[in-house]
Amino acid sequence: MARTHRIAVLPGDGIGKETVPEGLRVLDAAARRFGFNLELKHFDWSCETYKETGRMMPEDGLDQLRTSDSVFLGAVGWPGVPDHISLWGLLIPMRRGFDQYISLRPCKLMPGTRTPLAGRTPADIDFIVVRENTEGEYSSSGGRMFPGTPREFVTQDSVFTRVGCDRVMKYAFELAMTRKRRKVTSATKSNGITFTMPYWDERFAEMAAQYPGITTDQFHIDILCAHFVQHPDWFDVVVGSNLFGDILSDLGPAVAGSIGIAPSANINPERAHPSMFEPVHGSAPDIAGKNICNPIGQIWSGAMMLEHLGEAAAAAAILDAIERLLAEGGPRTRDLGGQASTQDVGRALAEAVAQG
Numbered sequence: 001m002a003r004t005h006r007i008a009v010l011p012g013d014g015i016g017k018e019t020v021p022e023g024l025r026v027l028d029a030a031a032r033r034f035g036f037n038l039e040l041k042h043f044d045w046s047c048e049t050y051k052e053t054g055r056m057m058p059e060d061g062l063d064q065l066r067t068s069d070s071v072f073l074g075a076v077g078w079p080g081v082p083d084h085i086s087l088w089g090l091l092i093p094m095r096r097g098f099d100q101y102i103s104l105r106p107c108k109l110m111p112g113t114r115t116p117l118a119g120r121t122p123a124d125i126d127f128i129v130v131r132e133n134t135e136g137e138y139s140s141s142g143g144r145m146f147p148g149t150p151r152e153f154v155t156q157d158s159v160f161t162r163v164g165c166d167r168v169m170k171y172a173f174e175l176a177m178t179r180k181r182r183k184v185t186s187a188t189k190s191n192g193i194t195f196t197m198p199y200w201d202e203r204f205a206e207m208a209a210q211y212p213g214i215t216t217d218q219f220h221i222d223i224l225c226a227h228f229v230q231h232p233d234w235f236d237v238v239v240g241s242n243l244f245g246d247i248l249s250d251l252g253p254a255v256a257g258s259i260g261i262a263p264s265a266n267i268n269p270e271r272a273h274p275s276m277f278e279p280v281h282g283s284a285p286d287i288a289g290k291n292i293c294n295p296i297g298q299i300w301s302g303a304m305m306l307e308h309l310g311e312a313a314a315a316a317a318i319l320d321a322i323e324r325l326l327a328e329g330g331p332r333t334r335d336l337g338g339q340a341s342t343q344d345v346g347r348a349l350a351e352a353v354a355q356g
């Protein structure tokens with residue numbers, strides 16, 4: 001019997017409504033060619049929902065998603081709705097409720113696209129940022145004392161648990177085992193943050209000892225950011241805490257080139273809950289509704305989803321189709337200097353995946 005994957009589809013706002021259909025078009029082509037079924041369940045939750053109902057999703061929203069294997073999301077956010085509403089009303093509840101403790105951002109320069117780093121080629125930029133997604137610096141613990149008085153002060157705690165550190169590091173090392181260069185770099189700041197970061201370093205060293213086949217190094221976050229720009233070729237898998245990983249997760253795709261191409265994943269590796277796949281870009285109100293946005297970030301996110309669902313061959317076929325389209329001068333949208341529409345690119349990639 002053919003395998004069936006249940007996917008919750010949330011286009012969200014702005015260009016998400018245009019990229020998600022192209023993502024689905026390519027996923028459908030992959031499903032036909034590789035012989036699995038996709039059972040789609042559509043949700044129209046967005047900032048419009050918020051304006052109508054005062055909520056980004058219904059109260060039992062997570063329960064509605066829970067029966068799916070994965071969530072395929074476009075983008076959420078729209079002018080007039082504060083970012084914290086779209087974030088805390090949908091994305092963060094999903095991340096926390098489904099214990100998506102790994103955030104993944106591949107940073108890969110594709111042939112035929114441009115990086116802001118002069119002289120760099122695809123051979124130089126091919127790394128992946130693994131961010132801890134549930135604890136660390138982004139805790140809700142802290143407070144303000146003596147407000148409005150000269151003695152006023154504010155604190156915010158960072159929480160690093162052994163379980164939390166070990167599971168993200170284990171994921172990073174296992175991921176490195178699947179890659180050619182087999183290297184893990186840790187982002188730290190143990191010279192300035194003197195309790196949590198030395199602990200992070202300690203957990204990293206202990207995990208590294210269990211993977212003798214993996215090369216490791218570590219850098220303080222400040223110089224690491226500089227190295228991303230000056231020596232992107234040094235990196236393979238880069239693991240960071242919630243805050244440092246967040247910073248690197250924006251810097252990495254930026255050095256790798258176009259925002260329209262970059263994919264991301266929020267993963268619960270145990271598959272106890274749905275994982276979520278979405279492009280790095282936002283809802284891009286400036287170009288929404290014009291059929292000109294680049295759907296590749298969404299399509300690549302779909303490939304990551306298939307990989308997570310165990311469809312590695314299908315995932316590789318999509319990535320291969322993207323690389324060939326970009327390398328061989330296939331249709332491209334304006335952000336990449338072309339004239340093609342969003343749908344032109346989606347159709348070309350679906351066709352390439354179908355034909356192999």
Ligand code: ATP
Binds near residue numbers: 075283286292
């Ligand atoms: P967020 O919703 O995460 O806050 P943002 O508003 O900071 O996102 P984006 O929505 O990603 O940023 O848009 C940033 C810029 O990149 C915009 O000018 C937008 O037009 C462009 N852009 C984003 N995504 C795409 C895409 N898929 N294709 C073409 N251009 C894009």
Ligand code: MG
Binds near residue numbers: 077282
């Ligand atoms: Mg925005």
